[in-house]
Amino acid sequence: xxxxxAAAGIAALALVALAASGAIAAxxxxxxxxxxxxxxxxxxxxxxxxxxxDPYPSTYHPAPSAQVAIINADILDASAPEIPRGTxxxxxxxxxxxxPTVMIPDGAKVIDAxxxxxxxxxxxxxxxxxxxxxxxxxxxxDGNEATDPNTAQVWAEHSIWPQDPGFQHALAGGxxxxxxxxGSANLFGGRSAIIKNxxxxxxxxxxxxxxxxxLKMACGENPKRVYGSKGRAPSTNMGNVAGYRAAWxxxxxxxxxxxxxxxxxxxxxKADPPLRDLQLxxxxxxxxxxxRIQNHCYRADEMAQMIDISHEFGFHIxxxxxxxxxxxxxxxxxxxxxxxxxxxxxxGFKMESFDAIEENDAILQRAGACVTLSSDDExxxxxxxxxxxxxxAAGNRAGLAITRPEAIAWISLNPAKVLGxxxxxxxxTPGKMADVVIWSGDPFSVYSVPDQVYIDxxxxxxxxxPVYPPKSDFMLGQPAAIAIxxxxx
Amino acid sequence: xxxxLIIAAALAVSPxxxxxxxxAITNAxxxxxxxxxxxxxxxxxxxxxxxxxxxxxxTAPAGARIIDAHGGIATPGLIAIGAPIGLSEVSExxxxxxxxxxxxxxxxxxxxxxxxxxxxxxAIPIARLGGITDAILTPGERxxxxxxxxxxxxxxxxxxxxxxxxxxILEKTxxxxxxxxxxxxARRAGGSRAAQIVILKGLIHNVRDYEKxxxxxxLGLSRALGLSEPDLEALIPVVEGREPLIVSVHRAADIxxxxxxxxxxxxxxxxxxxxxxxxxxxxxAAAHVPVTVxxxxxxxxxxxxxxxxxxxxxxxxxxxxxxxxxxxxxYTGARTPRIDAGRAxxxxxxxxxxxxxxxxxxxxxxxxxxxxxxxxxGKDADIVVWSGDPLxxxxxxxxxxxxxxxxxxxxxxxxxxDRYMAIAGLKPAP
Numbered sequence: 010x011x012x013x014x015a016a017a018g019i020a021a022l023a024l025v026a027l028a029a030s031g032a033i034a035a036x037x038x039x040x041x042x043x044x045x046x047x048x049x050x051x052x053x054x055x056x057x058x059x060x061x062x063d064p065y066p067s068t069y070h071p072a073p074s075a076q077v078a079i080i081n082a083d084i085l086d087a088s089a090p091e092i093p094r095g096t097x098x099x100x101x102x103x104x105x106x107x108x109p110t111v112m113i114p115d116g117a118k119v120i121d122a123x124x125x126x127x128x129x130x131x132x133x134x135x136x137x138x139x140x141x142x143x144x145x146x147x148x149x150x151d152g153n154e155a156t157d158p159n160t161a162q163v164w165a166e167h168s169i170w171p172q173d174p175g176f177q178h179a180l181a182g183g184x185x186x187x188x189x190x191x192g193s194a195n196l197f198g199g200r201s202a203i204i205k206n207x208x209x210x211x212x213x214x215x216x217x218x219x220x221x222x223x224l225k226m227a228c229g230e231n232p233k234r235v236y237g238s239k240g241r242a243p244s245t246n247m248g249n250v251a252g253y254r255a256a257w258x259x260x261x262x263x264x265x266x267x268x269x270x271x272x273x274x275x276x277x278x279k280a281d282p283p284l285r286d287l288q289l290x291x292x293x294x295x296x297x298x299x300x301r302i303q304n305h306c307y308r309a310d311e312m313a314q315m316i317d318i319s320h321e322f323g324f325h326i327x328x329x330x331x332x333x334x335x336x337x338x339x340x341x342x343x344x345x346x347x348x349x350x351x352x353x354x355x356x357g358f359k360m361e362s363f364d365a366i367e368e369n370d371a372i373l374q375r376a377g378a379c380v381t382l383s384s385d386d387e388x389x390x391x392x393x394x395x396x397x398x399x400x401x402a403a404g405n406r407a408g409l410a411i412t413r414p415e416a417i418a419w420i421s422l423n424p425a426k427v428l429g430x431x432x433x434x435x436x437x438t439p440g441k442m443a444d445v446v447i448w449s450g451d452p453f454s455v456y457s458v459p460d461q462v463y464i465d466x467x468x469x470x471x472x473x474x475p476v477y478p479p480k481s482d483f484m485l486g487q488p489a490a491i492a493i494x495x496x497x498x
Numbered sequence: 499x500x501x502x503l504i505i506a507a508a509l510a511v512s513p514x515x516x517x518x519x520x521x522a523i524t525n526a527x528x529x530x531x532x533x534x535x536x537x538x539x540x541x542x543x544x545x546x547x548x549x550x551x552x553x554x555x556x557t558a559p560a561g562a563r564i565i566d567a568h569g570g571i572a573t574p575g576l577i578a579i580g581a582p583i584g585l586s587e588v589s590e591x592x593x594x595x596x597x598x599x600x601x602x603x604x605x606x607x608x609x610x611x612x613x614x615x616x617x618x619x620x621a622i623p624i625a626r627l628g629g630i631t632d633a634i635l636t637p638g639e640r641x642x643x644x645x646x647x648x649x650x651x652x653x654x655x656x657x658x659x660x661x662x663x664x665x666x667i668l669e670k671t672x673x674x675x676x677x678x679x680x681x682x683x684a685r686r687a688g689g690s691r692a693a694q695i696v697i698l699k700g701l702i703h704n705v706r707d708y709e710k711x712x713x714x715x716x717l718g719l720s721r722a723l724g725l726s727e728p729d730l731e732a733l734i735p736v737v738e739g740r741e742p743l744i745v746s747v748h749r750a751a752d753i754x755x756x757x758x759x760x761x762x763x764x765x766x767x768x769x770x771x772x773x774x775x776x777x778x779x780x781x782x783a784a785a786h787v788p789v790t791v792x793x794x795x796x797x798x799x800x801x802x803x804x805x806x807x808x809x810x811x812x813x814x815x816x817x818x819x820x821x822x823x824x825x826x827x828x829y830t831g832a833r834t835p836r837i838d839a840g841r842a843x844x845x846x847x848x849x850x851x852x853x854x855x856x857x858x859x860x861x862x863x864x865x866x867x868x869x870x871x872x873x874x875x876g877k878d879a880d881i882v883v884w885s886g887d888p889l890x891x892x893x894x895x896x897x898x899x900x901x902x903x904x905x906x907x908x909x910x911x912x913x914x915x916d917r918y919m920a921i922a923g924l925k926p927a928p
Contacts, residue, residue, distance in 0.1 A: 143797045144804075174798055230591060336915075339922050355829045356911070357621065359591030362829075366911040368919075376922045388794050395837060398891035406894060407915060408925060455840030455890055487804050488750075488777070 052282055058267070058290040062299075065166060067216035069205060074466030076100040078113045079447060082122035086437040087129055087422035091413055097127055099443035102466040107437045122447055126457070128417055129436050130185025130444030130464065131393050132424035134303075134350050135330050135383035139189055139204075139212070140165055142173030143387060153192030154199065158236050158243060159256050161224060162287035163199035165189045169212040174481040175387040180206050180470045181478070182391030183446040183459040186217060188428050190225045190330075193305040194235045196243065196252045198225035200291055201303055203428050205444075207464055208479040221429040223327070224295055226253070228306035228315060229361050250314060257322040260292035267293070301327035301429055303350075307361035309337035316345055328427045330383065333365035339376035348379035348427045352389075353400040370419060371404020371411050381423040393420045398453035413453065442466075520545045521902065522558030523883060526567035531574050531858040532872035542572060544879040547902035552873050565897050565904070567883045574857040574872050575631025575661075575880035575900065576888075579790050579824035580770075581831030583633045584619040584659060584667070585611055589828035599638035599653065607736075608728035609654025611635045612671040617664065623909035625832040626661045629888060631880035631900045632669065632870050633659050634860060636744060636770070636826070637676045640686070651686055651698065652677050655732060656744065658866050660880065662900035673864045674744040674768060675736045680752045680802045691752065695759060701725060702763050705733040739766045742864075744790075748802035750774040757785050768863055770824070771795070773803035776810045779817030788820035788863045793838040794830075811855070812846030821851065822860040840889030852889060878902075 051060060077099045084092040084107060096111035097104065106112075113119065140152035151168035154160040169189055179187065185206050191198035201223035204215040228249065237244030243252050266283040273280035294300035302319075306312050306329045319326050325346070329335060332349035333356070335342055342349060349369070356365035373380040382397055384390035401416035418436075425435025434442040443466035450457035462470035471477045521544040528537040530552060541558055543551040558564055587595035597614030615635070625633065637654040653676035658669040677683070679694065687694035704723040708730045714720050715727070723730060735741035745756050748771050760767040769775065769789045775782060782789060791811050798804040815821050823839050825831030839852040847855075861871025869878045879902035886893035898905045919925070 143799045144801055145799050146801075178797060336918050337921075339918075354833050356624070357587070357832075358589045358829045360588055361591070363588060364914055366914050368911075368915045372915070372919060372922060372924065375924050387797055387799070391796070392841065395841075395891050399834075399837075402892045402894065407919065453892060455837055456844045458844050484798070484804075487798075 056282060056285050058285055058293075065164070065213060065216075067218045068211065068213045069207060069209065069216060069218060071102045071465035072467055074099070074102050074443070076105075076114055076117035077120065077443075077463070077466065078111070078117045079120045079122050079127055079445070080113070082125055082127040082447065083451075084127050084437065085413060085417050085452065087414060087418035088436045088438065089414065097437060097445060099445065099463065099466045102443055104437055104439050104441050104443050104445075106439055120447070120461075124450070125460065126448040126450065126452055127437070128183070128446050128448065128452055129421040130434065130446055130462065131183045131420045132186045132428070132435060133179070133184050133384050133390050133393065133420075134188045134328070134381055134424040134427045135385045136179075136187040136189055136390060137192065137385070138175045138179060138187060138387060138390070139169035139171065139173045140191065141387075142170045143175050153194040155192070155194035155235050158195050158232055158252050159197045159288060160191075160195050160199050161197040161256070161289075161291040163191060164202070165191050165199060165225075166202035166212045166216065169202060169204070169215070171209050171212055171215060172481045172483045174484050175390070176206055176208075177478045177481060177484075178387070179390045180462055181459065181472075182393065183448070183452075183462055184390055184393065185444040185446075185462060185464045185469075186425070186428070186430070186434060187390075188223060188303070188424075190223070190303060193225070193227035193231045196227060196232050196249060197256060197288075197292075198227060198305075200300070201225055203430065205464055207469065210482075217430060219433070222291075222294065222300045223303040223428070224291055224300050226302060226304040226306075226315075228304065228311040229308060230359055231305070246311065250318065253315075253318055254321070256292060257318070257324075260289050260296060261322060263289040264293045264296055295324045296322070298325070301427075303328055303330055303427075305330045307331050307333045307359070307365075309334035311361075312338060312347075313341065316341070316347070327429075328379075328381075331362070331385070333362045333369065335378070335380070336366065336369045336372040337364075339373050339378050342373070343376060343378040346379070348381060348423065349373055350381050350383045350424070350427060351400075352385070353382060353396040353403070367400065367403035368407050368409070370400040371407060371409040374404070374411060374415055374419075375409045379423060379426065380419060381427055382419045383424070394448075394452040394457070395455055396420070398455075401453065416453070519902075520559060520562040521565060521879075521899070521904065522562040523565045523567055523572055523881065523897070523899075524558055525569055526572035526883060527569060528552060528572045528873060529853060530873040531854055532874040532877075534874070539569070542873060542879075542881060544881070544899065544902045547879055549873060549875055549877050549879050549881075551875055565883065567897070570896060571884045571886070571888060572873070573629075573853065573882055573884065573888055574870070575882050575898070576629045576835055576856045577860040577871065578625060578630045578633040578831060578835050578856075579822060579860055580636050580792075580826030581625070581633065582635060582638065582828055583621045583625045583630075583661070583832050584615045584617065585635055586828055587616070587619055587621070598635075599640055601640060603650065604726060605654075606640075606650035606729050607652035607654060607675060607725065607732040609637055609652070610657070610671065610732070611637055611655065612657040612668055615657065615659055615668060617667045620910050621828075621832050622661050622667075623663075623905075624911060626898055626900070626905055627895065627907065627909050627911075628833040629836055629882045629884070629895045629898070630832075631661050631882065631898065632861075632866075633661060634673065634864050635659060636674065638826075639678055639682055639746075649686060650729075651683070651694075651701065652729070652733075655741075656864070658864055660870075660878075660900055662903060663905060664901075669869070670864070670866050672732075672735065672741055673866075674742045675733070676744045676770075677746065679745055679747045679756060680749055681800055682746065691755075695755060698759065699763070701733070702737050702765075705730055705737045709734055709737075736765065737763070739764055742766045742768045744768045744770050746770040748773045748800070748806075750777040750805070752802070753778050754781060757781060757787060760787065761785070771803075772814070773806040773810060775819070776807070776813035776817075777805060779814050779819055782814070783818040786820075788822065788859075789814055790822045790824040790860070790863070792825060793823050793842040794825065808841065808845040811842040815847055815851045820859060820863065821855050822863055823852070823855040836889050837891060840891075843889065849889075
């Protein structure tokens with residue numbers, strides 16, 4: 010079932026590629042154009058943006074995994090009522106069954122989680138691990154291509170340093186999937202990369218197979234400060250908006266040129282292809298619904314402007330990130346189907362975060378809007394469970410009655426929705442990837458830590474076993490290379 | 499005449515004292531952090547801003563206003579270390595509101611945060627709702643936005659404030675002299691730590707010289723001493739060992755250098771940061787030098803702290819090092835020092851040490867334990883009653899007293915919350 014779904018996905022991708030290349034466009038569909046079919050030769054490699062939509066493909070292939078049954082666990086899932094004493098069965102890298110009584114196959118490895126808790130692997134939808142790695146030295150500060158307000162042509166995966174020790178620290182905090190974003194210096198920062206938090210010596214080896222791309226955009230203070238201080242546009246919020254609109258106009262025009270070209274080719278007419286433009290490829294990906302807008306935006310009024318821009322040019326904003334004022338426009342965000350990717354506690358470090366409140370997540374949840382937590386920080390990513398607890402507690406003090414599964418969803422299923430991978434991970438649903446955390450105690454307690462973390466059914470972190478996780482090359486031979494393994498014991 | 503004297507006397511009394519009354523917190527599970535230890539169920543009596551009695555057998559005086567803790571935990575008010583509460587309103591985006599550091603070429607050691615404290619800062623009620631009743635304000639790293647040529651060494655002098663709602667919140671000034679070492683310090687010494695300690699020793703020598711020959715200095719007969727007169731003056735209590743030198747340092751080798759410097763120059767020091775402290779914990783303990791650690795720091799974020807780990811607090815405490823937990827960040831440190839302490843417990847720090855590390859231990863380290871940090875008769879009534887375990891994220895204060903005044907459980911966050919919950923049609927909290 011799981012394999013066939015994966016196979017179907019690959020087949021679908023191949024079809025897209027085929028349809029995109031001129032090759033099958035020559036197949037007579039409407040207009041046979043007799044005697045002209047041979048004109049539709051594929052363009053030379055790299056010139057047709059749709060010929061190879063995945064030129065830096067994931068090379069992550071989970072190792073074969075054994076059957077594992079976690080029994081006697083308090084199962085705290087994002088999409089189901091809490092099961093006080095239940096079993097999670099994993100096999101072939103997938104969740105097979107979850108419930109109070111599950112048949113355990115002969116030969117399955119049984120882990121007794123008595124007194125412990127199981128949650129889905131956590132997902133951080135806003136991270137700069139790898140692009141702003143530790144150590145934070147200028148030589149590897151690769152997260153902001155702050156040389157032009159529009160750098161939609163850059164891809165975060167081309168900056169990811171897979172040896173960032175921060176990945177292993179995030180794993181020790183239960184994080185199994187992350188969205189790595191370019192920084193927020195630019196109006197258009199570039200494409201994000203969705204990665205699984207597995208050790209690899211290449212970025213490709215971490216990429217989440219089949220995950221869609223995101224496009225980082227940024228509102229507000231950062232772009233206008235970065236460029237205004239260089240004496241160029243944008244230097245104001247109205248300059249920001251003019252910059253977005255100008256870019257979408259060019260994207261629409263570029264798309265029209267390619268559409269015209271493909272129509273001519275389809276009719277068997279002679280046509281010159283437009284010159285490929287990486288920046289506009291990404292924007293067109295958004296217009297075609299293939300690339301998801303991940304929009305750094307703090308203030309409610311700015312979000313409302315961005316929503317109007319999306320209507321003007323016909324695209325959808327997937328999520329506002331940081332979104333410290335989302336609680337002010339919860340109904341609008343619900344109506345537009347836009348998620349808010351937030352912090353629980355951070356406030357007051359900029360004017361646009363001055364109105365950040367601890368109850369943001371709870372208010373959005375009760376208003377029926379989509380909400381997640383995130384870290385944006387190499388330390389905070391290790392403690393997302395505590396963030397969820399703080400945000401839930403603030404909501405409950407306000408009488409908003411946030412449930413424990415709702416709060417777990419803020420760090421698992423909801424971010425999976427933001428990343429477009431909720432059919433694959435984010436909850437303990439049979440058929441999904443076996444991304445699973447066993448906690449030493451209640452994950453909403455500051456005293457609890459992940460005992461074990463599984464990714465695609467493979468054990469990646471065990472607090473009691475110093476071989477986990479595989480260390481970053483950078484940490485090998487360092488005097489304190491054992492430091493990460495020194496968790497609670 | 500008499501009338502104006504009475505008015506003057508009334509004006510001299512702080513608003514906090516005017517509001518003070520006799521209060522009794524009853525049915526409390528009291529973690530005193532003082533000699534009385536843990537009291538499973540007891541009463542705390544407060545009068546005129548002070549604790550007058552704490553214990554299981556204590557009864558509320560007649561006429562006292564009762565705060566029934568309903569079995570909840572009462573602790574000393576927490577002491578935040580490092581976050582610029584009251585020094586900075588919008589820490590990054592509006593630098594003109596941030597007085598926690600200077601880039602001036604004229605002032606270094608004499609920089610004194612006491613002059614910048616704003617009792618009306620919105621951060622104060624926000625931090626108070628995190629159970630913080632007092633804060634150690636340490637000057638931040640010297641900013642160098644425009645000039646890359648920094649030559650002045652010291653960050654300046656710390657102060658202790660309370661987080662009450664009066665205009666009079668300074669509790670102690672010149673609570674410590676902040677100094678960066680390691681990479682940050684080296685940058686001020688031409689780029690090498692091998693230069694910084696040599697320069698520092700020279701400056702210390704010059705301060706001692708200045709102290710002995712002030713008359714010559716005033717006549718202009720002194721040789722160049724490398725510091726302005728206010729800086730020299732500010733360093734006198736430091737070189738005499740009366741004011742602690744708060745040394746921000748991370749790398750194990752640098753910590754040993756700092757311990758040696760303190761020994762050679764007879765300085766009273768506090769180690770700040772000390773991410774690799776666990777590697778040299780026996781030496782720190784033997785030197786009787788206290789440490790303020792950031793329990794969050796566990797990444798090799800610079801080559802100064804390749805060995806950073808969440809187990810540092812636990813390992814330092816196990817070696818007998820006096821340990822306080824700090825959080826220098828504005829946007830997390832103002833709310834969650836208690837969470838930082840809990841995090842250290844998750845990584846091996848005993849619970850009792852963790853609570854002490856955000857109450858009585860910082861009070862001792864910064865020389866204010868005669869007034870704050872524990873629940874004892876005679877001390878200031880800085881008290882928090884909690885809905886549960888104070889280190890847990892699901893808990894919150896149910897009552898907060900600062901200098902005997904019960905503060906409202908409100909801040910601007912809650913004003914915004916209530917306005918927008920109403921707009922969203924969500925029922926506001928009762």
